[in-house]
Amino acid sequence: MDVSPQFFFLMLCFQLGRTSLPLVINTWPFKSATAAAWDALQSSGLVLDAVEKGCARCEIEQCDGTVGFGGSPDETGETTLDALIMNGNTMEVGAVADLRRIKNAIGVARAVMERTEHTMLVGESASVFAENMGFVAEDLTTNKSLNVFTQWLKGNCQPNYRKNVNPDPLKSCGPYGPVAMQTQCNGVRHVNIHSHDTIGLIAIDKDGHMAAGTSTNGLTHKVPGRVGDSPIIGAGAYADSSAGAAAATGDGDIMMRFLPSYLAVELMRNGADPSVACKSAISRIKRHYSDFFGAIICANTTGHYGAACNKAPSLTEFHFMVQNSESDSPVLKSVTCF
Ligand SMILES: *[C@@H]1O[C@H](CO)[C@@H](O)[C@H](O)[C@H]1NC(C)=O
Ligand SMILES: *[C@@H]1O[C@H](CO)[C@@H](O)[C@H](O)[C@H]1NC(C)=O
Numbered sequence: 001m002d003v004s005p006q007f008f009f010l011m012l013c014f015q016l017g018r019t020s021l022p023l024v025i026n027t028w029p030f031k032s033a034t035a036a037a038w039d040a041l042q043s044s045g046l047v048l049d050a051v052e053k054g055c056a057r058c059e060i061e062q063c064d065g066t067v068g069f070g071g072s073p074d075e076t077g078e079t080t081l082d083a084l085i086m087n088g089n090t091m092e093v094g095a096v097a098d099l100r101r102i103k104n105a106i107g108v109a110r111a112v113m114e115r116t117e118h119t120m121l122v123g124e125s126a127s128v129f130a131e132n133m134g135f136v137a138e139d140l141t142t143n144k145s146l147n148v149f150t151q152w153l154k155g156n157c158q159p160n161y162r163k164n165v166n167p168d169p170l171k172s173c174g175p176y177g178p179v180a181m182q183t184q185c186n187g188v189r190h191v192n193i194h195s196h197d198t199i200g201l202i203a204i205d206k207d208g209h210m211a212a213g214t215s216t217n218g219l220t221h222k223v224p225g226r227v228g229d230s231p232i233i234g235a236g237a238y239a240d241s242s243a244g245a246a247a248a249t250g251d252g253d254i255m256m257r258f259l260p261s262y263l264a265v266e267l268m269r270n271g272a273d274p275s276v277a278c279k280s281a282i283s284r285i286k287r288h289y290s291d292f293f294g295a296i297i298c299a300n301t302t303g304h305y306g307a308a309c310n311k312a313p314s315l316t317e318f319h320f321m322v323q324n325s326e327s328d329s330p331v332l333k334s335v336t337c338f
Helices: 005-017 031-044 047-061 105-115 123-132 143-154 260-269 274-286
Strands: 023-027 080-087 093-100 120-122 199-204 210-216 237-240 244-250 294-300 305-309 317-324 331-336
Touching: 023 031, 023 047, 023 244, 023 294, 031 047, 031 199, 031 317, 047 080, 047 105, 047 199, 047 210, 080 105, 080 237, 093 105, 093 123, 105 120, 105 123, 105 210, 120 123, 199 237, 199 244, 199 294, 210 237, 210 244, 237 260, 244 260, 244 274, 260 274, 260 294, 274 294, 274 305, 294 317, 305 317, 305 331
Parallel strands: 093 120
Antiparallel strands: 023 199, 023 317, 080 093, 080 210, 199 210, 237 244, 244 294, 294 305, 317 331
């Protein structure tokens, strides 16, 4: 075969560019999630399996108490779950929000994608759908979440996310009614590293097929019905195998207003380095909310990755996990917030 030097050089570049694939990357030091995703990728070769198994691992292990059952009780003491999964090849998405009584939220999200023509199901109806699909309904409350709830009630329901209501949410457990805007004290936002550690996970196979997903139990003491950024496509996560993938974590009420995952992927589509794309997505939010709590991970089509976080009182350094062909186990990485 007559191979020109130019062709040989091109092939070499192609190979070099791909040496770090496959790749699994996820938010926070949730190492067993990375390992579960990597194992799934090795055994089935499917990035959707990797994302589902990785997030499910955190749901089972109740990662940091902020993923899965028994964490983040809402104002009524109930734990509700949000999850999202996206196929970066077909652009199919499945999501659930305000899911009740079902532990495996990422599994239900995948069922929404694969067993309906829809993209997102919410609340009680999502639970009914899940039960019909064979997921077991059980109480998500644990002694731990019950205790968090009881302490909150004893402490006059502080912190509290209500505002412009009567009685004063800084002093009372309600029930609340509306008052004229700004005549009443507002509740104090207490979103920090301990109250919102969503797992966001990206998987890319050796051929560059991408998927991304998230799973969380949301914000502790949230108003019932509150849905954060995690199950919102383009906010919690986004994947497009022709451009890149990203997943975000942090103060979802703020972050979802900026679709940071979508923004980062679009920047990578235009050639931005993954770290730069991640930083730009954070900067966009920072312009309006300078001390918001949040971070994002980004990966491009060649398996290069980066992360960025906003420097906040409760976050100066963000940790995430990576496994690729250069490592035989999950590696802890960190980035300094700016
Ligand atoms: C939860 O609390 C109940 C009542 O205090 C106790 O009987 C039970 O053993 C506890 N469960 C766990 C798993 O600790
Ligand atoms: C991915 O990012 C790396 C690091 O910036 C860059 O060298 C590479 O060319 C990027 N890949 C693509 C396909 O843009």
